[in-house]
Each structure stands twice: as structure tokens, then as C-alpha cells.
Amino acid sequence: MDFMETRNCRLSEIDFTDRSFPFSFGEISQKLIESIKQVGLLQPPLLQAAATGYKIVCGRRRLEALRQSGVDDVVVNFFAVPAGQIKELFRRALWENLAQREFNPVETADIYNKALEIFSEEELRREIKPALKIPGRERFHKRYLAITGFSAELRELLAAGIIDLESVDLINGWNDSELGALIELIAETGLRRNKLREVINRLDDLARRDRVSPCEPLAAACASVRDSDGKIDINALRNQLKVKLYPHLTTAREKFAGKLEKLSLPADIRLESPPDFEGGEYRLSFSFSDRRQWQDSCDKLNSIVLDDIDEICSRS
Structure with missing residues (x-):
């Protein structure tokens, strides 16, 4: 790309709020911060000029780590890209990232939603979806659209791997107060992934069966399984929801005993x-x-x- 040049710039010149190239979301690892403190950047980030300062095309994590390390000057690869070539710049950033790491679910969702604005349906089908490992079925399209609309707290839990993608399909229809109750439960109990999905699944089934908000069975179950210190017993909570969903279990257990x-x-x-x-x-x-x-x-x-x-x- 003959419109690229390497130059020095200050971090204060970079617009960290711009998400035109949304290739990074989540916490910056301490290992990366320490590495940059020790040996600096081994590969320059890619930037593009904008009215509000330089846009980050590729290398946001490295730049964030620099900022947290207290460094201000940085060597970057700078692109002067005509409007019609943004697609190629986006594609370059995509493959540059994929060569080094896999995206978390929030990054995948943000990249996919941005790609919808830039690429044709054929390009999405042939290159972008396979690169992001997004199956072609409609439910996966809806899943990644939903993630971009989640609250910052929920997106952070998803990026950290606490909530998995199957759970996303279940909570997609929940309202803000229901999602807020779920976030509070996670914060209080430390539930994650498989056990969390089990709880979400049962809450969703109970809500659909009884035509109530998931908050109702959740509040009732939590109230019945708090110990003397007011803490929620996770296994007791799972069992309580199971018994509520399958009433025959209580009778069957009593008979067997x-x-x-x-x-x-x-x-x-x-x-x-x-x-x-x-x-x-x-x-x-x-x-x-x-x-x-x-x-x-x-x-x-x-x-x-x-x-x-x-x-x-x-x-x-």
C-alpha cells in the first residue's frame, strides 16, 4: 500500500473513543503492559487521519497498554486512505489481528456489525463470516447483532468468558431490569459459563411457562436458599430452580428416600x-x-x- 508512511506521534493525538475499526474490546493484560514497559512496541500500530485526531486501525491493545504504562511518544504506520479504499484498510486490519490472536465474542460482534456497513452480502458470505467463524444461519446473525446492543457491563462479562454465546440467545429477549438482576446475581455468586447457562435456561423456561418475568422465579429462589450470612448457596439455587421447573422431582425424591x-x-x-x-x-x-x-x-x-x-x- 504506497500511501503508508512510518512516523512518530503522541498518544494525545490519537482519538481513543473512535470505534471505526472495532478490533479490540476487553481488559488489557498485565503481561502486555509489562512487555511494553520492558522492550517497547516491536510492531507499530496502524493509524488513519481523522478530523478528531488519528483513528486506530490496528493495535488498539498495544496503544492502550502504552497509555497505561505512562508512555506518550509512539512510532506508528500512518495511512492516508481515500474514502473508497476504507474497505481494504478494514480487511487489512482484520487479517493483521487474526494472524496474532482470536477475537472474543464482543469483538466478533462489533467487527461483524461494522463489516455489514462496508462489505457486500457476497463478500460477507465468502470472506468475513468464515474469518470470524460465524455460521451462515440466521440465528447466528441475530446473536451477534444482539451483542452490540448489550450494556457495557454485560459486554464485559461476555468478553471475559463469564457469559457464553448460548446464554446470549436466551437473554436476547430480556429487558433491562431482567438483565440487571442477572448481572447482580453473577456479581454476588460468581456464577459463570456452564452453571450460569443452566440457571439462565431454567429461569427462561419458568418465565415462558408461567408467563412472568425471569425476575420472579429468580427472586423467589434466591430468597429460599440464602444461608445464615445472607449468601446464596449456588448448588441450592440450581436445585431450587430445577424443582420449581419440574415439580414431580420433589415427590419422586421423597418417595425414593x-x-x-x-x-x-x-x-x-x-x-x-x-x-x-x-x-x-x-x-x-x-x-x-x-x-x-x-x-x-x-x-x-x-x-x-x-x-x-x-x-x-x-x-x-
């Missing part, structure tokens, strides 16, 4: 029901430390009559 009590199994023999009593197999285990304990356990198991086993396996 009663049948188990009638068997009077010794402490070293453990009989477990199928998960959630939804099909599956019962599991029997016992522990022993010598031959005598082994024999005692076997004798006890042999003494259980088949009628008792039928009773245990009965779902009625």
Missing part, C-alpha cells in the same frame, strides 16, 4: 437413583477395607428380596 429407608442399608452401601428420575439406571456401590467387610456387604445385598428391588424401581 422412603423406600431407601425401608431397606435399612448399612452406611457402607450406597444406592443412588437415576438423575432427576428421568429414565437411566440405578447405581449401587459399597466400600470395604478387608475380606470380612466385603463378605458382610455381599451377604446384606443377597438378603434383599426381589420384591424390595421392584419397589425401589417403581416410579409410582
Whole structure:
């Protein structure tokens, strides 16, 4: 590109608020900051002239790290790009970044939404979506459109990997107060990814089934599982939502506990029901430390009559 030149500039000349090339979002790693403190920038960032100062085309993380390091002077590659060639500059920045790292979900969403303004449908299908690993189906298009509309707090949680992309599909229809309640829950409990998705899924199912806001089952469940210090027991919360969503679980658990009590199994023999009593197999285990304990356990198991086993396996 013959319109590029290398020059010095001050960080104060760079417009850090401009997001024309949205290739970075999230915290700057301390490792990058320390690296720049020790050896400086090994690769100049790419900038473009603008009325409000230089736009960052590529290298925002490095420039942010410089700013946090207290450095002001920086060597950059400067582009004087005609309006019609912005597409090529965007493409260059995309592949420069991809050569060094993968984008987090928020970066992917921001880049994709900006690309929608610049590239044709054919270019998006042929190059941009594959580069960003965005499948062609409509639901993925909607997913990444939704992310750009999330609050800053929610976007930060997504960029940090606390909320995953499957959860995005579930909370896409939630309003601001519902999303605010979810953010408060995450802050209080430290829930993340798989367990968080499970909670979100059950809240969404309960809200749809009962035609209420997700805030209602969430508030009720949290109130019932707070310990003496007022903290939320995460596992108890998950179980409470499961029982609320599947009322038969409480009855099934109580019946199984009663049948188990009638068997009077010794402490070293453990009989477990199928998960959630939804099909599956019962599991029997016992522990022993010598031959005598082994024999005692076997004798006890042999003494259980088949009628008792039928009773245990009965779902009625």
C-alpha cells in the first residue's frame, strides 16, 4: 500500500473513543503492559487521519497498554486512505489481528456489525463470516447483532468468558431490569459459563411457562436458599430452580428416600437413583477395607428380596 508512511506521534493525538475499526474490546493484560514497559512496541500500530485526531486501525491493545504504562511518544504506520479504499484498510486490519490472536465474542460482534456497513452480502458470505467463524444461519446473525446492543457491563462479562454465546440467545429477549438482576446475581455468586447457562435456561423456561418475568422465579429462589450470612448457596439455587421447573422431582425424591429407608442399608452401601428420575439406571456401590467387610456387604445385598428391588424401581 504506497500511501503508508512510518512516523512518530503522541498518544494525545490519537482519538481513543473512535470505534471505526472495532478490533479490540476487553481488559488489557498485565503481561502486555509489562512487555511494553520492558522492550517497547516491536510492531507499530496502524493509524488513519481523522478530523478528531488519528483513528486506530490496528493495535488498539498495544496503544492502550502504552497509555497505561505512562508512555506518550509512539512510532506508528500512518495511512492516508481515500474514502473508497476504507474497505481494504478494514480487511487489512482484520487479517493483521487474526494472524496474532482470536477475537472474543464482543469483538466478533462489533467487527461483524461494522463489516455489514462496508462489505457486500457476497463478500460477507465468502470472506468475513468464515474469518470470524460465524455460521451462515440466521440465528447466528441475530446473536451477534444482539451483542452490540448489550450494556457495557454485560459486554464485559461476555468478553471475559463469564457469559457464553448460548446464554446470549436466551437473554436476547430480556429487558433491562431482567438483565440487571442477572448481572447482580453473577456479581454476588460468581456464577459463570456452564452453571450460569443452566440457571439462565431454567429461569427462561419458568418465565415462558408461567408467563412472568425471569425476575420472579429468580427472586423467589434466591430468597429460599440464602444461608445464615445472607449468601446464596449456588448448588441450592440450581436445585431450587430445577424443582420449581419440574415439580414431580420433589415427590419422586421423597418417595425414593422412603423406600431407601425401608431397606435399612448399612452406611457402607450406597444406592443412588437415576438423575432427576428421568429414565437411566440405578447405581449401587459399597466400600470395604478387608475380606470380612466385603463378605458382610455381599451377604446384606443377597438378603434383599426381589420384591424390595421392584419397589425401589417403581416410579409410582
